[in-house]
Amino acid sequence: MKLEVVNLNVKYDAEDARRALRGVTFSLSDGERVALLGANGAGKSTLLLTLVGVVHPESGEVAIDNAITTKDTLRHLRSKVGMAFQNPDDQLFMPSLYEDVAFGPRNYGVSEPEIADRANAVLTQLGISHLRERMTHRLSGGEKRLAALAGILVMEPSVLLMDEPTSFLDGRSRRRLIEILRGLPQAMLIATHDIALASELCGRTILLQEGQVRADGDTKTILADAALLDECGL
Numbered sequence: 150m151k152l153e154v155v156n157l158n159v160k161y162d163a164e165d166a167r168r169a170l171r172g173v174t175f176s177l178s179d180g181e182r183v184a185l186l187g188a189n190g191a192g193k194s195t196l197l198l199t200l201v202g203v204v205h206p207e208s209g210e211v212a213i214d215n216a217i218t219t220k221d222t223l224r225h226l227r228s229k230v231g232m233a234f235q236n237p238d239d240q241l242f243m244p245s246l247y248e249d250v251a252f253g254p255r256n257y258g259v260s261e262p263e264i265a266d267r268a269n270a271v272l273t274q275l276g277i278s279h280l281r282e283r284m285t286h287r288l289s290g291g292e293k294r295l296a297a298l299a300g301i302l303v304m305e306p307s308v309l310l311m312d313e314p315t316s317f318l319d320g321r322s323r324r325r326l327i328e329i330l331r332g333l334p335q336a337m338l339i340a341t342h343d344i345a346l347a348s349e350l351c352g353r354t355i356l357l358q359e360g361q362v363r364a365d366g367d368t369k370t371i372l373a374d375a376a377l378l379d380e381c382g383l
Protein backbone atom coordinates (compact mmCIF):
# COMPACT_ATOMS: atom_id res chain seq x y z
CA MET A 150 0.00 0.00 0.00
CA LYS A 151 1.16 3.47 -0.82
CA LEU A 152 -0.78 6.69 -0.46
CA GLU A 153 0.60 9.60 -2.41
CA VAL A 154 -0.47 13.21 -2.27
CA VAL A 155 0.90 15.60 -4.84
CA ASN A 156 0.64 19.38 -4.74
CA LEU A 157 -2.80 19.53 -3.17
CA ASN A 158 -4.49 22.93 -3.16
CA VAL A 159 -7.85 23.44 -1.46
CA LYS A 160 -10.02 26.52 -1.46
CA TYR A 161 -13.39 26.40 0.26
CA ASP A 162 -14.65 29.57 -1.40
CA ALA A 163 -13.96 30.51 -4.99
CA GLU A 164 -13.95 34.22 -4.06
CA ASP A 165 -11.72 33.67 -1.05
CA ALA A 166 -8.08 34.64 -1.66
CA ARG A 167 -7.00 32.26 1.11
CA ARG A 168 -6.43 28.58 0.58
CA ALA A 169 -7.00 26.00 3.29
CA LEU A 170 -4.26 23.81 1.76
CA ARG A 171 -1.34 25.02 -0.31
CA GLY A 172 0.88 22.67 -2.29
CA VAL A 173 0.65 19.79 0.16
CA THR A 174 2.83 16.89 -0.97
CA PHE A 175 3.79 13.72 0.92
CA SER A 176 3.46 9.97 0.78
CA LEU A 177 2.53 7.32 3.28
CA SER A 178 3.88 3.78 3.00
CA ASP A 179 2.78 0.44 4.41
CA GLY A 180 2.60 0.34 8.18
CA GLU A 181 3.86 3.89 8.68
CA ARG A 182 2.28 5.83 11.54
CA VAL A 183 2.35 9.56 10.99
CA ALA A 184 1.15 12.33 13.29
CA LEU A 185 -0.45 15.33 11.60
CA LEU A 186 0.19 18.35 13.81
CA GLY A 187 -0.67 22.02 13.47
CA ALA A 188 -2.51 24.85 15.17
CA ASN A 189 -6.28 25.30 15.01
CA GLY A 190 -7.15 26.11 11.42
CA ALA A 191 -3.82 24.86 10.01
CA GLY A 192 -5.64 22.50 7.64
CA LYS A 193 -5.43 19.08 9.32
CA SER A 194 -9.10 18.16 8.98
CA THR A 195 -9.21 19.65 5.48
CA LEU A 196 -6.33 17.41 4.44
CA LEU A 197 -7.95 14.25 5.81
CA LEU A 198 -11.32 15.14 4.25
CA THR A 199 -9.62 15.75 0.90
CA LEU A 200 -7.90 12.37 1.07
CA VAL A 201 -11.28 10.60 1.31
CA GLY A 202 -12.93 12.75 -1.34
CA VAL A 203 -15.30 14.64 0.97
CA VAL A 204 -13.58 17.92 0.15
CA HIS A 205 -12.63 18.42 -3.50
CA PRO A 206 -9.25 19.99 -4.21
CA GLU A 207 -8.84 22.91 -6.55
CA SER A 208 -5.80 21.11 -7.94
CA GLY A 209 -3.44 18.29 -7.08
CA GLU A 210 -3.72 14.54 -6.88
CA VAL A 211 -4.33 11.77 -4.40
CA ALA A 212 -3.24 8.30 -5.47
CA ILE A 213 -3.50 4.97 -3.73
CA ASP A 214 -1.30 2.16 -5.03
CA ASN A 215 -0.50 4.35 -8.04
CA ALA A 216 -4.17 4.72 -9.00
CA ILE A 217 -5.18 8.37 -9.03
CA THR A 218 -8.44 9.02 -7.22
CA THR A 219 -11.30 10.27 -9.35
CA LYS A 220 -15.05 10.40 -8.80
CA ASP A 221 -15.31 6.92 -10.31
CA THR A 222 -12.71 5.34 -8.02
CA LEU A 223 -14.00 6.83 -4.76
CA ARG A 224 -15.75 3.62 -3.74
CA HIS A 225 -12.54 1.67 -4.22
CA LEU A 226 -10.60 4.30 -2.25
CA ARG A 227 -13.10 4.19 0.60
CA SER A 228 -12.81 0.42 0.83
CA LYS A 229 -9.09 0.86 1.50
CA VAL A 230 -9.04 4.04 3.53
CA GLY A 231 -10.93 4.33 6.82
CA MET A 232 -11.61 7.78 8.16
CA ALA A 233 -12.68 8.76 11.68
CA PHE A 234 -14.11 12.28 11.59
CA GLN A 235 -13.26 15.00 14.10
CA ASN A 236 -16.89 15.06 15.23
CA PRO A 237 -18.24 11.53 15.80
CA ASP A 238 -21.80 12.84 15.27
CA ASP A 239 -20.88 13.19 11.57
CA GLN A 240 -20.25 9.49 11.44
CA LEU A 241 -22.81 7.70 13.60
CA PHE A 242 -26.21 7.38 12.01
CA MET A 243 -27.68 3.94 12.66
CA PRO A 244 -30.07 3.60 15.61
CA SER A 245 -27.97 1.25 17.73
CA LEU A 246 -24.24 1.05 18.29
CA TYR A 247 -24.09 -2.53 16.99
CA GLU A 248 -26.03 -1.63 13.83
CA ASP A 249 -23.73 1.28 13.25
CA VAL A 250 -20.61 -0.87 13.52
CA ALA A 251 -22.18 -3.57 11.31
CA PHE A 252 -23.23 -1.09 8.63
CA GLY A 253 -19.85 -0.70 6.90
CA PRO A 254 -18.98 -4.40 6.45
CA ARG A 255 -22.60 -5.17 5.51
CA ASN A 256 -22.41 -2.53 2.81
CA TYR A 257 -19.35 -4.28 1.41
CA GLY A 258 -21.02 -7.69 1.36
CA VAL A 259 -19.36 -9.32 4.37
CA SER A 260 -21.41 -12.31 5.65
CA GLU A 261 -23.55 -11.87 8.79
CA PRO A 262 -21.60 -14.37 10.94
CA GLU A 263 -18.32 -12.67 10.03
CA ILE A 264 -19.80 -9.23 10.70
CA ALA A 265 -20.88 -10.43 14.15
CA ASP A 266 -17.43 -11.89 14.89
CA ARG A 267 -15.58 -8.81 13.76
CA ALA A 268 -17.94 -6.34 15.43
CA ASN A 269 -17.90 -8.20 18.75
CA ALA A 270 -14.12 -8.39 18.69
CA VAL A 271 -13.73 -4.67 18.03
CA LEU A 272 -16.32 -3.68 20.65
CA THR A 273 -14.58 -5.85 23.23
CA GLN A 274 -11.16 -4.49 22.28
CA LEU A 275 -12.39 -0.92 22.72
CA GLY A 276 -14.15 -1.78 25.99
CA ILE A 277 -17.64 -0.83 24.78
CA SER A 278 -19.38 -4.19 24.28
CA HIS A 279 -21.80 -3.31 27.11
CA LEU A 280 -23.06 -0.42 24.93
CA ARG A 281 -23.88 -2.51 21.86
CA GLU A 282 -27.67 -2.08 21.99
CA ARG A 283 -27.60 1.56 23.07
CA MET A 284 -28.87 4.36 20.83
CA THR A 285 -25.87 6.08 19.30
CA HIS A 286 -27.25 9.60 19.63
CA ARG A 287 -27.62 9.14 23.38
CA LEU A 288 -24.06 8.02 24.00
CA SER A 289 -21.65 10.31 25.85
CA GLY A 290 -18.96 12.20 23.92
CA GLY A 291 -16.27 9.63 24.70
CA GLU A 292 -18.58 6.71 24.03
CA LYS A 293 -19.44 8.23 20.64
CA ARG A 294 -15.75 8.62 19.85
CA LEU A 295 -15.13 4.95 20.62
CA ALA A 296 -18.25 3.91 18.68
CA ALA A 297 -17.06 5.82 15.61
CA LEU A 298 -13.59 4.28 15.89
CA ALA A 299 -15.18 0.81 16.15
CA GLY A 300 -17.03 1.49 12.89
CA ILE A 301 -13.70 2.20 11.19
CA LEU A 302 -11.62 -0.57 12.71
CA VAL A 303 -14.24 -3.22 11.88
CA MET A 304 -13.68 -2.44 8.18
CA GLU A 305 -10.02 -3.47 8.46
CA PRO A 306 -8.92 -0.80 5.96
CA SER A 307 -5.34 -0.59 4.65
CA VAL A 308 -4.98 2.98 5.82
CA LEU A 309 -6.49 4.65 8.88
CA LEU A 310 -7.10 8.38 8.88
CA MET A 311 -8.08 9.70 12.28
CA ASP A 312 -9.04 13.22 13.24
CA GLU A 313 -8.43 13.86 16.94
CA PRO A 314 -9.04 10.24 17.97
CA THR A 315 -8.36 10.90 21.67
CA SER A 316 -10.57 13.96 22.10
CA PHE A 317 -13.36 13.33 24.65
CA LEU A 318 -11.63 10.19 25.93
CA ASP A 319 -10.87 9.62 29.60
CA GLY A 320 -7.42 8.42 30.68
CA ARG A 321 -8.25 4.74 30.57
CA SER A 322 -10.00 4.81 27.17
CA ARG A 323 -7.21 6.94 25.71
CA ARG A 324 -4.56 4.48 26.92
CA ARG A 325 -6.55 1.53 25.59
CA LEU A 326 -6.91 3.22 22.20
CA ILE A 327 -3.18 3.97 21.99
CA GLU A 328 -2.38 0.32 22.78
CA ILE A 329 -4.88 -0.89 20.14
CA LEU A 330 -3.42 1.41 17.49
CA ARG A 331 0.10 0.34 18.43
CA GLY A 332 -0.87 -3.28 17.78
CA LEU A 333 -2.41 -2.66 14.35
CA PRO A 334 -0.47 -3.28 11.14
CA GLN A 335 -2.10 -0.47 9.16
CA ALA A 336 -0.58 2.77 7.97
CA MET A 337 -2.07 5.68 9.91
CA LEU A 338 -2.28 9.42 9.57
CA ILE A 339 -3.47 10.91 12.86
CA ALA A 340 -4.44 14.57 13.18
CA THR A 341 -4.06 15.43 16.82
CA HIS A 342 -3.34 17.99 19.52
CA ASP A 343 -2.31 15.10 21.77
CA ILE A 344 1.47 15.53 21.67
CA ALA A 345 2.05 12.55 23.94
CA LEU A 346 0.12 10.33 21.53
CA ALA A 347 2.19 11.64 18.63
CA SER A 348 5.48 10.94 20.36
CA GLU A 349 4.42 7.53 21.66
CA LEU A 350 2.81 6.19 18.53
CA CYS A 351 4.19 8.00 15.51
CA GLY A 352 7.78 7.83 14.39
CA ARG A 353 7.08 10.46 11.79
CA THR A 354 5.32 13.81 11.99
CA ILE A 355 3.94 16.15 9.36
CA LEU A 356 3.59 19.67 10.70
CA LEU A 357 1.12 21.97 8.95
CA GLN A 358 1.26 25.73 9.14
CA GLU A 359 -1.42 27.80 7.42
CA GLY A 360 -2.16 25.08 4.91
CA GLN A 361 1.43 24.26 4.05
CA VAL A 362 3.72 21.43 5.12
CA ARG A 363 6.17 23.22 7.37
CA ALA A 364 8.07 20.09 8.45
CA ASP A 365 7.95 16.38 7.64
CA GLY A 366 10.29 14.07 9.50
CA ASP A 367 11.26 12.38 12.71
CA THR A 368 8.71 13.10 15.46
CA LYS A 369 11.28 13.46 18.25
CA THR A 370 13.34 15.95 16.22
CA ILE A 371 10.29 18.05 15.36
CA LEU A 372 8.91 18.01 18.90
CA ALA A 373 12.32 19.02 20.26
CA ASP A 374 12.37 22.15 18.06
CA ALA A 375 10.71 24.65 20.40
CA ALA A 376 11.20 27.58 18.02
CA LEU A 377 9.55 25.70 15.15
CA LEU A 378 6.58 24.64 17.30
CA ASP A 379 6.21 28.18 18.60
CA GLU A 380 6.17 29.61 15.06
CA CYS A 381 3.49 27.08 14.16
CA GLY A 382 1.36 28.09 17.11
CA LEU A 383 1.83 24.93 19.13
Ligand SMILES: Nc1ncnc2c1ncn2[C@@H]1O[C@H](COP(=O)(O)OP(=O)(O)OP(=O)(O)O)[C@@H](O)[C@H]1O
Pocket residue numbers: 161162169187188189190191192193194195196235
Ligand atom coordinates in the same frame (compact mmCIF):
# COMPACT_ATOMS: atom_id res chain seq x y z
N1 LIG B 1 -16.44 24.05 5.32
C1 LIG B 1 -15.61 25.09 5.34
N2 LIG B 1 -15.88 26.23 4.67
C2 LIG B 1 -15.04 27.28 4.68
N3 LIG B 1 -13.87 27.30 5.34
C3 LIG B 1 -13.54 26.19 6.04
C4 LIG B 1 -14.39 25.04 6.08
N4 LIG B 1 -13.80 24.10 6.87
C5 LIG B 1 -12.65 24.65 7.29
N5 LIG B 1 -12.47 25.90 6.80
C6 LIG B 1 -11.32 26.77 7.01
O1 LIG B 1 -10.16 26.12 6.51
C7 LIG B 1 -9.06 26.31 7.39
C8 LIG B 1 -8.53 24.96 7.85
O2 LIG B 1 -9.49 24.34 8.69
P1 LIG B 1 -9.33 22.88 9.27
O3 LIG B 1 -10.63 22.51 9.87
O4 LIG B 1 -8.78 22.00 8.22
O5 LIG B 1 -8.23 23.12 10.42
P2 LIG B 1 -7.66 22.10 11.51
O6 LIG B 1 -6.18 22.09 11.37
O7 LIG B 1 -8.35 20.81 11.41
O8 LIG B 1 -8.04 22.84 12.89
P3 LIG B 1 -8.47 22.24 14.33
O9 LIG B 1 -7.20 21.94 15.07
O10 LIG B 1 -9.21 23.39 14.96
O11 LIG B 1 -9.34 21.06 14.12
C9 LIG B 1 -9.56 27.18 8.54
O12 LIG B 1 -9.21 28.51 8.25
C10 LIG B 1 -11.06 26.99 8.49
O13 LIG B 1 -11.71 28.14 8.97
Ligand SMILES: [Mg+2]
Pocket residue numbers: 193194195235312
Ligand atom coordinates in the same frame (compact mmCIF):
# COMPACT_ATOMS: atom_id res chain seq x y z
MG1 LIG C 1 -9.60 19.78 12.63
